[in-house]
Amino acid sequence: MNFSLTPEAQAYRATVRRIIAEAVTPEAIDRMHSTGTFDVPELTQALAREGLLERAVPGRGGGDPIELWLLFSELEKAGAPYDGISVALMVAGVINAVGTEEQKERIIPTITSGQALVCMGYSEPDSGSDVAAATTRAVRDGDEWVIDGAKMWTTMAHEATWLILLTRTNTEVAKHRGLTMFILPMDTPGITVAPVHTMGTERTNATWYDGVRVGDDAVLGDVDGGWRTMTVALAFERGVMGGTNAGVPLLRHFRAWADEVGLLDDPTVRDHIARTAIDNQVAALLTMRAAWIAATGGLPGLEGSMVKVFATEAYQRAARAFQEAAGPEGLLQFHEPGAAADGFVDYDARHSPVTTIYGGTSEINRNNIAERHLGLPKARS
Amino acid sequence: MSAVGPGGAEGIDLSLDADQQAVAELFDGFFANECPVSVVRGAEPLGFDRALWDALGALGAPGMGSPEDQGGGGASLADLLVVAEAVGRAIAPVPLVDHLVATRLFPDEELISGELVGGVALQPAAADGTWRLVPTGAVADVVVGVDGDQVVAVRSEAPGSGPRNHADQPLADRSARAGERTVLGPATRFDEALDEWRTLTAAALVGIAERSLQMGVAYATERHQFGVPIGSFQAVQHLLADLPGLIDGARLLAHRAAWAATLPVDQRVVDVDDNEFTDPTVLASMAFLFAGEAAAAATDRSLHVHGGYGYAEEYDIQLYFRRARGWRLVAGPPAAERARLADLLLGPASTPSPAPAGAAR
Ligand SMILES: Cc1cc2nc3c(=O)[nH]c(=O)nc-3n(C[C@H](O)[C@H](O)[C@H](O)COP(=O)(O)OP(=O)(O)OC[C@H]3O[C@@H](n4cnc5c(N)ncnc54)[C@H](O)[C@@H]3O)c2cc1C
Secondary structure, X not given: OEOOOOHHHHXXXXXXXXXXXXXXXXXXXXXXXXXXXXXXXXXXXXXXXXXXXXXXXXXXXXXXHHHHHHHHHHHHHOOOOOHHHHHHHHHHHHHHHHOOHHHHHHHHHHHHOOXXXXXXXXXXXXXXXXXXXXXXXXXXEOOEEEEEEEEEOOOOOOOOOEEEEEEEOXXXXXXXXXXXXXXXEOOOOOEEEEEEEOOOOOEEXXXXXXXXXXXXXXXXXXXXOHHHHHHHHXXXXXXXXXXXXXXXXXXXXXXXXXXXXXXOOXXXXXXXXXXXXXXXXXXXXXXXXXXXXXXXXXXXXXXXXXXXXXXXXXXXXXXXXXXXXXXXXXXXXXXXXXXXXXXXXXHHHHHHXXXXXXXXXXXXXXXXXXXXXXXXXXXXX | OOOEOHHHOEOOEOOOOHHHHHHHHHHHHHHXXXXXXXXXXXXXXXXXXXXXXXXXXHHOHHHOOOOHHHOOOOOOHHHHHHHHHHHHHHOOOOOHHHHHHHHHHOOOHHXXXXXXXXXXXXXXXXXXXXXXXXXXXXXXXXXXXXXXXXXXXXXXXXXXXXXXXXXXXXXXXXXXXXOEEEEEEEOOHHHHHHHHHHHXXXXXXXXXXXXXXXXXXXXXXXXXXXXXXXXXXXXXXXXHHOHHHHHHHHHHHHHHHHHHOOOOHHHOOEEOOOOXXXXXXXXXHHHHHHHHHHHHHHHHHHHHHOOHHHHOOOOOHHHHHHHHHHHHHOOOXXXXXXXXXXXXXXXXXXXXXXXXXXXXX
């Protein structure tokens, strides 16, 4: 096996690192945690200016999976926000794969220029893991569609220009067959956004749709073909575009602090550090593998599930171990005097629980691996 | 392998090259024919089958990892990983990993041909010259290890038996002083051999884990309770679904360690803060530790999925369960290996017996 990056990939990574170092200042990270909006516009715009967003769109500007992986792992390792960028690039990739020419011209450039963010309306109050059970209705009325319903966890809805929305257009067929995806501007009349605050500083939203009217140009993919559009989207998301390196900044922050306060000689602390370093390296290698599979023409869905389950659970183990090792200082938040790792120990302990939930829970990913990778008989549910 | 991938193409390539695939098929086929599980059972409690060893000799396996100009096969560490994995899948009662490591350090003609069996002492000799519990001690004709500040190869008569043990391995104490002794150099020369041992043993443990998972999946598919295959119960599915990630992660780490060993010394990086490691010693330690965890988890879970039968001697999973522990713990407690890894990552602790966490502040 060969684990070397090509000189081009190394140069790409160096560019990404430079941009991150310039745009992601401690102030920007601080702002992101105090506002709950996990986006740094300076970063998105800098990436856009250097053409890296255009270049990263799957199936478009090369969309090289190795580059996508490098981009997101560098962002994650730096503790920079990447959710906004990953949703935007993923949606640009979906539009590129199933959208009309008109949609490609109208929407993609607003994303790749770093002006527009996209939010994702899949989950609903009563459907999360069972995402195909969505009940938000889109009904034909003349030349238009009228959308009514509610979505939950519409992260970035308060900042986004575009919304990608999963709706039900047919109630007479099996649940996967009656879905249609829309892409519409967030300022379309009839959309309401209310904040949902979380335990881990990040803000998300509940959104409501009340007689929202759009034309056919808002249909993304085929009418009643929304599940296929979803599948395309999920294939981009899993494994490569973030969510598998959170243990790296955690270890970096904790190690520096432990050194400062003289904890680095403690055998238990050293044991946790050794374990976390191994888990971080395994997570990186499994992520690299997903990227390599995608780069060689495969769809790393199952490998993405494997790395997501492993990396998020390892991150939780590490967050817990380090908080316990830090003692009371591990309870102190950002900016409190004496806070372990300037508050990151508290932050990671708060943030890590969500990582096994969003983007497909660990159970959903294990179901995937059990049935589609190991070939076990379908579970009765 | 060099920084240039198979076929000369540069960049990441996580597949086995064509030669390695052929080697994997050859050895898996060989063990399927020559080492059915009845051979494994027949070799207990000693854990060594002479006929199987001789058959491996006929294949040229004992000298595979030695230089061609010395009559060896010239295989790289990465190539040997593929062989070690096959040994693990078959839990073959032959000390091939230890022999390969010993022979690479001490390319003796009779070791290369396999006429003699080689082994490594994983801990330095005690003051009286005893190498305690050498993994192949009961059967090795030549043992390589550290005595004082030197690494030595000692040829002496193998006792042919040793203490009964958890994994039915040919463990025995050996002397670093009695016998025909060849000094190979300063003790530090043994470090690389130990890295190779850890990397190859990691691969053997990956083989154990992989086959154990397959056995668990097969059993969960056949066995019915409540009128359905037990593999359709989500609780059973999820026990097994964690394992492929662990197994693949361990395999990738072992291969990364072998790849790193081919890099120029000035390109070796240990950067915890950036999660960047290209140092073969660090990666060998990580691979050994992680593969050990993967093999322990895979055998625990697969055995559990077998229900009461998993505990019965008649079922094969118990053979794997015991070897997953034995092949690993001969090197010492995993916590001690993690402490060594921490030293490599952080530098040595400045106080030998520090105060408990929290008390320092
Ligand atoms: C901070 C945050 C941001 C998010 N951002 C977005 C976003 O931008 N857009 C969006 O559409 N969604 C978003 N989500 C929603 C996220 O995708 C869902 O939370 C997730 O899919 C789980 O759905 P749920 O919360 O409804 O939990 P449920 O589906 O109700 O699950 C509850 C529990 O039951 C388990 N469970 C469910 N089904 C099964 C099964 N078949 N087998 C075994 N166990 C099962 C789950 O694993 C979980 O532990 C976000 C969520 C959070 C918390």
